[in-house]
Amino acid sequence: MYEGVVQDLIDELGRLPGIGPKSAQRIAFYLLDADPVDVRRFADVLIEVKEKVRFCATCGNVAESETCRICADPRRDQSVLCVVEESKDVVAIERTREFRGRYHVLGGAISPIDGRGPDDLRIRELMQRLADGAITEIILATDPNLEGEATATYLTRLLKPLGLRVTRLASGLPVGGDLEYADEVTLGRAFEGRRTVD
Amino acid sequence: MYEGVVQDLIDELGRLPGIGPKSAQRIAFYLLDADPVDVRRFADVLIEVKEKVRFCATCGNVAESETCRICADPRRDQSVLCVVEESKDVVAIERTREFRGRYHVLGGAISPIDGRGPDDLRIRELMQRLADGAITEIILATDPNLEGEATATYLTRLLKPLGLRVTRLASGLPVGGDLEYADEVTLGRAFEGRRTVD
Numbered sequence: 001m002y003e004g005v006v007q008d009l010i011d012e013l014g015r016l017p018g019i020g021p022k023s024a025q026r027i028a029f030y031l032l033d034a035d036p037v038d039v040r041r042f043a044d045v046l047i048e049v050k051e052k053v054r055f056c057a058t059c060g061n062v063a064e065s066e067t068c069r070i071c072a073d074p075r076r077d078q079s080v081l082c083v084v085e086e087s088k089d090v091v092a093i094e095r096t097r098e099f100r101g102r103y104h105v106l107g108g109a110i111s112p113i114d115g116r117g118p119d120d121l122r123i124r125e126l127m128q129r130l131a132d133g134a135i136t137e138i139i140l141a142t143d144p145n146l147e148g149e150a151t152a153t154y155l156t157r158l159l160k161p162l163g164l165r166v167t168r169l170a171s172g173l174p175v176g177g178d179l180e181y182a183d184e185v186t187l188g189r190a191f192e193g194r195r196t197v198d
Numbered sequence: 199m200y201e202g203v204v205q206d207l208i209d210e211l212g213r214l215p216g217i218g219p220k221s222a223q224r225i226a227f228y229l230l231d232a233d234p235v236d237v238r239r240f241a242d243v244l245i246e247v248k249e250k251v252r253f254c255a256t257c258g259n260v261a262e263s264e265t266c267r268i269c270a271d272p273r274r275d276q277s278v279l280c281v282v283e284e285s286k287d288v289v290a291i292e293r294t295r296e297f298r299g300r301y302h303v304l305g306g307a308i309s310p311i312d313g314r315g316p317d318d319l320r321i322r323e324l325m326q327r328l329a330d331g332a333i334t335e336i337i338l339a340t341d342p343n344l345e346g347e348a349t350a351t352y353l354t355r356l357l358k359p360l361g362l363r364v365t366r367l368a369s370g371l372p373v374g375g376d377l378e379y380a381d382e383v384t385l386g387r388a389f390e391g392r393r394t395v396d
Contacts, residue, residue: 003251003267004250005250005251006247017225029284029285039247039248045203046244049204049206049237053230062200062201064201069201091200
């Protein structure tokens with residue numbers, strides 16, 4: 001509908017996840033009105049990110065060099081490994097400041113519906129990291145959904161025989177939430193995982 | 199939270215309208231995973247759009263040359279002018295195939311709350327287009343909201359004394375809608391504008 005390059009821009013924006021045709025149009029017109037310097041900077045960042053960003057050779061997290069900041073940090077606990085699905089999850093956990101160990105990013109979860117099996121995840125790399133025996137605990141922090149649970153179960157079966165301590169993040173009522181509005185699965189988990197009050 | 203350029207990308211994405219921090223992160227990771235060729239093409243379109251796209255010297259619509267496609271088209275009716283707020287509105291009206299005249303893009307609507315008055319809109323340019331008397335009807339197609347109505351009222355007062363036919367798009371029930379869910383203003387307008395059935 002638009003002339004040449006304006007339509008190209010709308011098409012490019014519309015390919016991004018979560019951006020529908022209306023949003024793509026809105027963003028395109030915002031960019032048409034924006035300062036050329038700002039748009040140029042945005043374009044440069046896009047190019048730079050593809051040139052610079054790689055994935056940490058050790059944990060699979062996003063990194064700007066061979067090894068990511070967390071794996072390169074000698075103050076992090078070398079004996080505990082937290083297994084997550086995505087780099088985003090690393091950031092979410094880092095924000096809690098609760099965890100001082102290191103990570104392993106699987107690159108997704110087992111999902112037959114998307115044709116993603118164990119071989120498509122960085123599980124071989126995980127097993128290699130466990131070879132020297134330095135790691136003694138694995139925390140399975142995959143998502144508390146069907147795919148995440150399936151992945152956690154798969155990994156538990158694989159890791160338990162190695163004599164490691166394998167743990168899973170607690171499921172239960174979200175803090176600040178309302179018991180009345182919790183779904184039955186979450187509430188069921190909260191009962192299962194109930195703790196004695198000191 | 200992220201390393202250098204990944205965070206830069208999230209920040210740039212987060213500045214776009216309608217993109218919150220979560221969406222920005224999601225899009226950034228999508229781009230990290232995407233084919234470098236695709237991301238490069240996106241960056242190139244961003245740069246190209248700022249270099250190439252200008253605004254039509256006649257109507258103010260987006261254009262790739264001095265004059266936009268519609269103003270340059272000799273088959274369009276030169277006697278009718280449809281006044282809209284934005285280029286997006288031109289596209290919406292073109293999609294209906296109902297209108298064969300030309301457009302005038304104001305670049306917004308009168309909005310005291312945003313500090314936008316008549317002088318900030320392309321009203322002077324509109325008056326200049328009317329000077330030669332070729333245009334005999336003006337269709338006011340500003341948005342059916344407070345700002346759009348105020349702009350239409352302002353323009354009506356300005357244009358009526360010139361002896362032009364000034365019309366406003368009909369307000370009423372949207373086609374395919376449900377009377378029960380129409381707001382009272384729309385329903386009121388639908389009554390006001392009711393027509394005799396043949």
